[in-house]
Each structure stands twice: as structure tokens, then as C-alpha cells.
Amino acid sequence: MKAAAAHFDGKLILAGVAGAAALAILGLLGTIVWMSLRTGVPGQASGYTFTNYFTLIGDPYMYRVMWTTLRFAAVTIGIAIPLGLVFAWLIERTDLPHKALAMSLLGIGILFPTFLKAMGWVFLLHPRIGVINIIFMQMLGLTAAPLNIATVAGIGFVEGLTLAPLAYVMISAALRGMNPALVEASSIHGVGKWRTLLRVEMPLIWPALLSTVIWMFTIALAAFDVPGVIGMANNIFTFSTALYFMINPNEGLPRYGLSGAYGSIMICVSLLLMLPYFAALRQSHRYQIISGKSYRASVIELGRWRAAGWVLIGGYFFVAFVLPLLAIFWVSLLPYVQMPSRRALAAASFERYGATLFDSALLGAGWNTLLLMVLVPTIVVVVSTAISWIVTRSRLRGRVALDAIAFLPHPVPHLLFALSIAYFALLISDVVPLYGSIYVLIAVYAVCWISFGTRVLNSSMIQVHRELEEAAEVGGVPTLRILLKVIVPLIRPGLVYAWIWTSLSAYRELTMAVFLASPRSQVLSTYVWGQWHGGGLGDAAAVAIVMMAVMSPLVATFWIYARRQQQVASPV
Amino acid sequence: MIEIRALSKRFTTSDGAVRALDGVDLAIADKEFFVLLGLSGSGKTTLLRCAAGLEKPDAGEILFNGRTMSSAAAGVFVPPERRAIGMVFQSYAVWPHMTVFDNVAFPLENGVQRMPRARLRERVMSALALVQLADHAERPVPFLSGGQQQRVALARAIAVEPEVLLMDEPLSNLDARLREEVRDEIRGLSKKLGITVLYVTHDQVEAMALADRMAVMSGGKVLETGAPEKLYHFSQSRPVAEFLGAMNVFHGAVENGGVKTAVGLLSCALPEGMRNEVTVAIRPEEILVSNSASGGANEFPAALESRLFLGDVTVYHLTAGGAKITYKTAADPGFEPGGRVYVSLPAGKLKVFAR
Numbered sequence: 001m002k003a004a005a006a007h008f009d010g011k012l013i014l015a016g017v018a019g020a021a022a023l024a025i026l027g028l029l030g031t032i033v034w035m036s037l038r039t040g041v042p043g044q045a046s047g048y049t050f051t052n053y054f055t056l057i058g059d060p061y062m063y064r065v066m067w068t069t070l071r072f073a074a075v076t077i078g079i080a081i082p083l084g085l086v087f088a089w090l091i092e093r094t095d096l097p098h099k100a101l102a103m104s105l106l107g108i109g110i111l112f113p114t115f116l117k118a119m120g121w122v123f124l125l126h127p128r129i130g131v132i133n134i135i136f137m138q139m140l141g142l143t144a145a146p147l148n149i150a151t152v153a154g155i156g157f158v159e160g161l162t163l164a165p166l167a168y169v170m171i172s173a174a175l176r177g178m179n180p181a182l183v184e185a186s187s188i189h190g191v192g193k194w195r196t197l198l199r200v201e202m203p204l205i206w207p208a209l210l211s212t213v214i215w216m217f218t219i220a221l222a223a224f225d226v227p228g229v230i231g232m233a234n235n236i237f238t239f240s241t242a243l244y245f246m247i248n249p250n251e252g253l254p255r256y257g258l259s260g261a262y263g264s265i266m267i268c269v270s271l272l273l274m275l276p277y278f279a280a281l282r283q284s285h286r287y288q289i290i291s292g293k294s295y296r297a298s299v300i301e302l303g304r305w306r307a308a309g310w311v312l313i314g315g316y317f318f319v320a321f322v323l324p325l326l327a328i329f330w331v332s333l334l335p336y337v338q339m340p341s342r343r344a345l346a347a348a349s350f351e352r353y354g355a356t357l358f359d360s361a362l363l364g365a366g367w368n369t370l371l372l373m374v375l376v377p378t379i380v381v382v383v384s385t386a387i388s389w390i391v392t393r394s395r396l397r398g399r400v401a402l403d404a405i406a407f408l409p410h411p412v413p414h415l416l417f418a419l420s421i422a423y424f425a426l427l428i429s430d431v432v433p434l435y436g437s438i439y440v441l442i443a444v445y446a447v448c449w450i451s452f453g454t455r456v457l458n459s460s461m462i463q464v465h466r467e468l469e470e471a472a473e474v475g476g477v478p479t480l481r482i483l484l485k486v487i488v489p490l491i492r493p494g495l496v497y498a499w500i501w502t503s504l505s506a507y508r509e510l511t512m513a514v515f516l517a518s519p520r521s522q523v524l525s526t527y528v529w530g531q532w533h534g535g536g537l538g539d540a541a542a543v544a545i546v547m548m549a550v551m552s553p554l555v556a557t558f559w560i561y562a563r564r565q566q567q568v569a570s571p572v
Numbered sequence: 573m574i575e576i577r578a579l580s581k582r583f584t585t586s587d588g589a590v591r592a593l594d595g596v597d598l599a600i601a602d603k604e605f606f607v608l609l610g611l612s613g614s615g616k617t618t619l620l621r622c623a624a625g626l627e628k629p630d631a632g633e634i635l636f637n638g639r640t641m642s643s644a645a646a647g648v649f650v651p652p653e654r655r656a657i658g659m660v661f662q663s664y665a666v667w668p669h670m671t672v673f674d675n676v677a678f679p680l681e682n683g684v685q686r687m688p689r690a691r692l693r694e695r696v697m698s699a700l701a702l703v704q705l706a707d708h709a710e711r712p713v714p715f716l717s718g719g720q721q722q723r724v725a726l727a728r729a730i731a732v733e734p735e736v737l738l739m740d741e742p743l744s745n746l747d748a749r750l751r752e753e754v755r756d757e758i759r760g761l762s763k764k765l766g767i768t769v770l771y772v773t774h775d776q777v778e779a780m781a782l783a784d785r786m787a788v789m790s791g792g793k794v795l796e797t798g799a800p801e802k803l804y805h806f807s808q809s810r811p812v813a814e815f816l817g818a819m820n821v822f823h824g825a826v827e828n829g830g831v832k833t834a835v836g837l838l839s840c841a842l843p844e845g846m847r848n849e850v851t852v853a854i855r856p857e858e859i860l861v862s863n864s865a866s867g868g869a870n871e872f873p874a875a876l877e878s879r880l881f882l883g884d885v886t887v888y889h890l891t892a893g894g895a896k897i898t899y900k901t902a903a904d905p906g907f908e909p910g911g912r913v914y915v916s917l918p919a920g921k922l923k924v925f926a927r
Binding site: 463467468470471472473474475476477478481485486489490 | 610624625651652653654656657659661662663664665666667668671678679680682683684685727729732
């Protein structure tokens with residue numbers, strides 16, 4: 001607020017922190033564009049040129065990648081949206097019993113690392129080693145595997161399964177916000193419930209559905225875990241894995257210029273997608289009621305179909321979560337991958353755990369992961385608090401732009417930020433030897449998750465009445481002290497929520513880590529990734545199981561806390 | 573003593589610039605209880621916030637006891653905490669994570685007026701005693717009722733021992749019964765402490781009950797200033813008079829020292845310079861109604877349309893010469909709707925406004 005000149009010091013600090021973060025975001029995106037206009041390795045003298053774009057446009061391989069990515073995204077959406085829609089409808093609109101349990105089963109899955117689930121699916125449905133395939137072949141006497149996960153449809157299926165809970169969260173928010181009077185007006189005038197569902201409810205949630213589809217599409221474009229774990233080894237490349245391959249080719253030098261051109265195009269596409277996304281979101285908000293205390297629309301009685309509803313939700317949980325987990329566990333117990341049988345069971349042991357777990361590289365990776373889990377959320381929460389305070393509480397010019405910049409890492413694929421900071425670190429490596437260190441990971445994680453932190457804290461801070469602050473201001477309490485003693489205690493649930501979520505994300509993150517990890521900055525996810533692509537499937541599986549086990553209490557804590565604070569994960 | 577001179581403030585919203593304050597001049601005497609009355613958007617809250625230092629005016633000056641607090645021309649702007657003010661907010665703005673005591677103590681511990689622990693305790697407790705909350709000092713504020721929370725806000729504002737107390741619709745979140753009670757407490761407390769109060773409200777009854785003097789605001793301007801009785805009975809402008817209470821209005825033209833209207837020629841005192849088209853107005857409780865004609869001046873027959881019993885008063889709706897007339901009386905004469913009555917308008921009570 002420009003009025004209170006005496007508090008300028010505190011505001012200056014907040015503005016400085018927020019400004020530095022905004023600069024980092026814009027700088028990293030700018031670096032991508034800059035590198036797209038240059039050739040050679042970082043630091044090498046080169047003029048500015050559009051060569052990279054021409055190379056890209058003339059390369060038929062790129063069109064194949066684009067086509068693969070589109071098909072992958074289509075399958076992902078085709079799986080995630082119908083599942084999410086049915087789950088949302090069952091939980092928000094019907095008398096399904098034990099809804100809290102249903103929500104937990106759907107929500108918890110999101111929090112576990114996607115790449116681990118992808119590994120599980122390889123063990124289940126790979127044409128050669130997939131357990132389900134082998135069972136089918138033996139039972140039906142087939143000579144070839146009936147199902148193959150290492151296809152575009154296969155990776156789309158796995159990605160779709162993991163994104164279904166997110167689709168559910170987004171769609172159910174729309175269903176919950178819908179004015180029940182609109183539905184009741186239809187019922188009262190004698191329109192049947194099922195007809196009301198089709199003619200009133202569906203058209204009303206259509207914009208929300210559309211915005212969810214667009215959001216899923218941007219996620220699929222950027223998705224790395226599933227295409228990386230399942231697709232890459234089988235020569236299926238999507239945007240993200242193709243980009244990874246450009247920087248980590250089997251032979252030759254990293255092609256930074258080309259990846260820059262490629263990244264610039266991805267930035268444009270993801271930002272352009274935000275236009276229809278926000279248009280649809282605005283439209284869906286128009287259909288929503290403001291008051292949260294309103295009565296609820298009467299639910300549809302499922303009757304005999306209640307069981308079917310639970311079969312669907314329970315089935316989903318089993319297929320999307322339990323089954324891949326079991327597969328990983330099974331593989332981790334065996335000396336080599338084999339079918340479940342009495343002979344195999346006899347060979348099963350925890351021997352591998354003892355051997356792998358005390359590997360010094362793994363311990364180093366564990367320590368690095370712990371650093372990330374503590375430092376990244378702390379930075380994110382502090383910086384986001386500064387940004388959100390400026391955006392929601394101050395009247396500084398440029399606060400709207402600041403909010404938009406803080407949002408940027410949300411739609412723009414994170415791997416581009418990783419690519420950019422890798423290039424930047426290489427560029428300055430003679431002066432500041434950060435390249436390959438854990439600090440690079442800390443920086444890029446923090447930059448990317450500021451978008452999440454500010455979304456959570458913006459909505460927390462908006463709920464704190466401005467007069468609570470002014471009351472302290474009139475008494476002459478300095479800005480930073482008001483922030484710490486009045487605002488922070490009042491938004492503590494939002495702060496804790498953002499901290500834990502970011503910490504969990506730092507634990508499960510693979511995409512940015514594989515772009516940046518060097519031998520001295522290994523983290524758990526890249527350790528598993530290295531084992532996996534180095535052929536140590538059983539070791540990878542054992543570490544994966546340990547990762548899940550370590551994570552479980554954290555997830556449980558987070559889930560209980562989030563439920564109590566009524567903060568359930570939502571992307572925007 | 574508060575002086576406000578040619579104060580202007582503009583806001584830029586998505587619909588363009590809004591003149592929240594448009595050349596406001598006011599002089600508020602020492603220890604005066606001064607009320608700013610107006611509808612939402614009239615600029616009254618902006619004026620209060622400018623006085624507090626929470627908004628910076630674009631033009632004009634604000635002086636407290638001769639000291640310049642804000643002067644756009646001279647580039648002077650004293651921040652809120654250097655203005656020796658206390659402020660009570662519309663939403664109470666009591667900090668929900670603190671106790672009653674901590675709420676009052678917080679500005680004294682962290683603000684400009686830091687003081688030793690013992691003196692602070694004394695200061696807080698005496699402020700709480702003034703609002704009868706000394707017994708509740710250690711309670712967390714969410715456990716208090718709305719009225720008690722408002723008193724915490726009041727205690728916090730007076731604990732800093734301000735020269736000027738600023739209040740922004742402090743009663744609007746209370747229910748009707750409580751509002752009157754707290755209203756009277758606020759008035760009593762301000763007189764007891766002998767401080768200057770600037771008070772914002774949109775409720776004319778509240779304004780009249782509290783104010784030594786008041787200013788009626790609209791569109792960022794002060795329409796009229798004066799004591800409540802003066803504005804109620806002798807307002808110079810029709811919008812002000814109508815804002816303070818309902819009125820019966822008769823349109824007409826000046827003729828023979830009176831005004832020719834649909835109910836006949838009304839004789840009344842015409843202010844200087846009043847000619848041609850004018851509006852004559854009178855409050856519903858000021859007219860006289862009787863069963864029989866008395867033959868006096870300004871008398872005319874009227875048809876009795878309906879009767880509304882409100883407990884302390886009874887309201888009748890009448891029509892005469894096509895005009896609707898409201899009659900309000902504490903002593904219900906018990907007229908039956910459908911009957912015929914005679915209305916007379918006391919010449920001394922008639923207000924004449926130019927049209």
C-alpha cells in the first residue's frame with residue numbers, strides 16, 4: 001500500500017523476494033528462447049540464427065513424435081475423463097455409502113510416484129516379462145502376448161489411470177459448486193432424475209469438463225514418468241522423452257539449440273492452451289453459486305447399483321494402485337523376473353533388500369532427497385507468502401503481472417525449466433560451479449512449485465479480512481511484523497498444506513531430476529531410474545518398494561491434515 | 573480539531589475512474605462527535621480512511637489540531653501510526669488467533685507506542701474496564717459474542733489513547749437490539765473520554781442518535797453539514813431532508829406568496845429567490861388529520877386508503893388531488909380506511925425546495 005510510507009522497508013523486502021522469483025521464472029523461460037536461437041554447446045561463440053527452427057520443421061522424426069504425443073494424450077484423456085466423471089458423479093450426486101473412504105482411495109493414489117506405478121505396469125503387461133501376459137498365454141495356449149503395455153495405447157492407459165483422480169477432483173469441484181436449485185427446479189416440474197441429469201446437469205458441467213480436458217491435455221504433453229519408464233526403452237517417444245533424448249543422446253553431443261527451439265514451441269503451445277482453459281473455467285464459474293452454506297440437492301438413490309458403484313471405485317483402486325504395487329513387490333523378492341509359481345515362491349526372499357539398501361550411492365541419494373524435501377518446501381512457502389501478500393494485499397503496481405508470472409510454471413512443462421537451468425548452470429559453470437550440484441535441483445523445484453504455493457496462499461490470504469491488517473497498521477505495527485504475527489497465524493493451515501504437498505512432490509519428482517542429476521546429485525527417483533534403464537529391474541523394484549514404504553506415513557499425515565483442513569488437492 | 577480542505581480522491585476501477593471524494597471541506601471541533609452519513613458509494617468511508625492515513629488523497633489537505641497530516645500540494649503524508657488515532661472497523665477486525673487481552677495489547681507491544689510490561693498491562697486492563705470486558709481478558713476472541721467482539725475493537729482503539737477516534741460503521745454487523753445498546757455505550761464513552769470522534773454510517777437514525785454534528789454525503793461531496801435537529805427540520809436540500817426521514821411532497825408553482833399545488837394553494841414561508849416551480853414538503857408526523865374541517869389555512873379533504881399499525885406509531889395512507897400522503901401519529905385516532913378526513917399542513921413545518 002503506497003499510503004504507509006513508514007512501512008516501506010518491510011514492503012521492500014517482500015517486493016524484493018517476489019521480484020527475484022518472478023525474474024527467475026521469466027529468466028528461465030527466456031533462456032529457452034535464447035538457446036533456441038543459438039547453435040553449439042553452451043558458452044561457445046555463435047551468432048543468432050533460426051537454423052534450429054528450420055531443422056525442426058524439416059525433420060520427419062518430429063512429426064512422428066507429435067503424432068505419438070497426440071495419440072498418447074487422446075488415450076490419456078479418454079481414460080481419465082470418463083473415470084473422473086463417473087467418480088465425481090457417484091460421490092457428489094448419489095447416495096453411495098462410505099464416501100469419505102471412496103475419496104481417500106481416489107486421492108491417495110495421486111500422491112505416490114507415477115514412475116513407480118509405471119514400472120509396475122511393465123511387470124504386469126510387458127509382452128515378454130509381464131505376469132498377466134504370461135498367465136494368459138499359458139491358460140489360453142497363445143504363442144504371442146495378448147496385451148502390450150509398451151505401445152502408445154499402453155502408456156496412455158497408464159497415464160490415464162494415474163490422472164483419473166485429478167479429473168475427479170476437478171469435476172467434482174464443479175458439481176459441488178453447482179446451484180442445487182437449478183437441478184431441483186427441473187425435478188419439481190416433473191422431469192425425472194435421469195433426464196435431469198442428462199438435460200440439466202450435464203450441460204451445466206460441460207464447461208468444467210472442457211477445462212478439465214484441456215488441463216489433462218497440457219499434462220499429457222508434459223508427462224515424462226510414464227513415457228520415460230515404459231515408452232523410451234521401446235522406442236516410443238513423446239514430446240518430453242524426445243526432448244530428453246536430445247539432451248542425453250546415446251551418441252554425439254547434446255543438441256541444446258534444437259531442444260531450445262523445441263522447448264520454445266512447447267511454451268507457446270502450453271500458453272495458448274490456457275486461453276480456452278480460462279475461457280471454459282470462467283464459463284463454469286458463472287454457473288456456480290457463491291454461498292457455500294446452501295442446502296444440498298437431493299441425491300440420486302442408487303438402490304441395487306450401490307454395489308456397482310463401489311465395485312467401480314474399489315476396482316479402480318485395485319487396478320491403478322494395488323496391482324502395480326504387488327507386481328513391483330513380487331519382482332523385488334526374486335533373483336530374476338519370473339511368473340508367480342510355487343517354485344518362484346520358494347526362491348522369493350528379502351535378500352535383495354539387504355544388498356541394495358546399504359549401497360552408498362543409494363544412501364547419498366536418500367540424503368539429497370531429504371535435503372530437497374526440507375529446503376524446497378521451505379523456500380516455496382516463504383517466496384509464495386511474499387508473492388501472495390503482494391498480489392492479494394498490497395496495491396503495488398504490477399501485482400497482477402506478478403500473479404500471472406507466478407502462475408506460468410503451472411502450464412509450462414517443468415522439464416523445460418530443468419533444461420533451461422541446466423543450460424544456464426553450464427553457461428556460468430566457470431564462474432559459479434553449480435552444474436551438477438543438488439542446489440540446481442533445489443532452485444528449479446522451488447521455481448516450478450511457486451505456482452502451486454501461490455495458488456494455495458492466494459486463496460488463504462483472500463479469506464483474511466483486510467481490516468485485520470489495517471487495525472494493526474493504524475497502531476503502527478511494521479509490515480513484516482503484521483505479516484508474521486497476524487497473517488501467518490491465520491493462514492497457517494494453508495501454509496502447512498502447501499509445505500507438506502511440496503515436500504511430497506519433491507520426494508516423488510522424477511522429470512526435473514533426470515534432466516539435472518549428476519553422480520553427485522542423485523536423488524531416490526533418479527537412482528531408481530538409473531537402475532531401471534541399466535537393467536537392474538529387481539534392484540529398482542526393491543528401492544521402489546522402500547520408497548513407497550517410507551512415503552506412506554507422510555502421505556497418511558498429509559491426507560489426514562488436508563481432510564481436516566478441507567483442503568483437498570486441486571490443481572488451480 | 574480536524575480540518576479537511578478541498579479533499580479529492582480518485583479510484584481507478586475496471587469501469588474507469590471513480591471520484592470517491594470530490595472537493596470535500598469540513599471542520600470538526602475538538603471533542604465533537606461528528607458523523608458522516610451517506611449511502612454506499614457516497615465517499616464517506618474513503619473520507620474516513622483518508623483521515624486515518626489508510627488512503628492517500630490526490631488533492632487537498634487534512635489537519636489535526638493545526639498539524640498537517642496530509643497535503644497533496646506540499647507532499648506531506650503522515651502515516652497512520654503517527655496521527656494519534658484509534659480506529660474501529662466495520663468487521664471488528666479483532667484478531668481471531670489472540671485473546672481479548674492480546675488483541676488490545678498487540679498494537680501497544682508492536683506498534684509505535686511501546687511501553688514497559690507493567691504499564692502496558694495497566695493500560696490494557698483500564699481500556700477493557702471501560703468497555704466492561706475486564707473479566708474476559710484471557711478469553712480467546714472467537715468465544716465472544718458479536719457485541720463483545722465489537723467492544724474489544726473499541727477497547728483496542730482507545731487503549732492507544734488517541735486524540736481522534738475513527739469509526740467505520742462499527743454497528744452494522746450487530747443485530748438491531750444490540751445495535752442500540754452498543755450505540756449508546758459508544759456515545760457515552762466518547763463523552764467520558766472527551767475525544768474527537770469521526771464516525772461513518774449509512775443509518776440515519778444511528779447518525780442522529782450519535783452526532784453532535786453530522787455531514788450528509790453523496791457522490792463524493794458533502795451535501796450539508798449541521799446538528800441532527802437542524803438538518804432534520806431545516807435542511808436546505810431535498811435529498812438531505814429525504815435521506816433523514818420520509819416526506820410528503822407536493823409539486824407546484826409560486827403564486828401570491830404561496831404555492832399552488834394539486835391540493836390547493838399552500839401558504840408558507842418562501843425562502844429568498846424561490847420562484848416558479850418548487851416542491852413543498854412536510855414530514856408524515858408533522859401533518860394534522862381530523863374528522864372534521866376546522867376551516868384553517870392549508871386544509872384540504874383527503875380519502876383514507878389504508879391503516880398500518882406498527883405498535884409505537886400508526887401510519888395512514890391518504891390520497892388527495894391525486895397525490896399520495898402519509899400520516900404518522902403516536903396517538904392513534906382510530907380512523908377507518910375508506911373514510912373521508914381533513915388534512916391540514918402547519919405553515920411553519922412546510923419546507924420549500926427549488927425544483
